[in-house]
Amino acid sequence: MRPGVRVIGIDDGPFERSHRGDVRVVGAIYQGSSRLEGILSAKVRRDGRNATDRLVQMIGASRFAPQLHYVMLDGIALAGFNVIDLPRLSAELELPAMVVCRTAPDLEAVHDALLDHVRGGAAKWKLVRRAGPVLPIEGLHCQLAGLGRDEAAALIRLTRRHGKLPEPIRTAHLVATGIETGASHGRA
DSSP states (O other): OTTTOEEEEEEEOOOOOOOSSSEEEEEEETTTTTTEEEEEEEEETTSSSOOOHHHHHHHHSSGGGGGGOOEESSSSSSSTTEOOOHHHHHHHSSOOEEEEESOOOOOOHHHHHHHHHHHHHHHHHHHHHTTTOEEETTTTTEEEEESSSSHHHHHHHHHOOOOOOOOHHHHHHHHHHHHHHHHOOOOO
């Protein structure tokens, strides 16, 4: 994988458990792991259904879109349970996309939470399943659309600099947290 690859990493900002409404989402565009090239942001509805549309709009309308090669997401859902349709995101942006998690998700707990506590949970669960199996790759847990396991492993190695997470996701997390709370923190 060549070092000039451009990747956008996406994460949401923190929010109070009682919060209803929109949640800030940040995208950090990197060239490899060493050069931050830009920041994008949008808002998605807490536990809503607009995450995929908002990401397609945010990324597709940006000046960075023609230069991007990959999309990385910190988890399959943003703003609580606003589940991303990973294959559709990849297809509409015409970019490979991957979900990255530090630890293996407890899919049984996700299933139960969606079906028992979230409006439209059955449809959201279908999106989780549609994203494909969770694969252990380079010490992380990933779902893939438009790329294979070997390509995903090479991308993680290329974009990782400090710690376990790739820099685009780590930076998106830090920026989103800093915007929402006034100071970045957490396990970035």
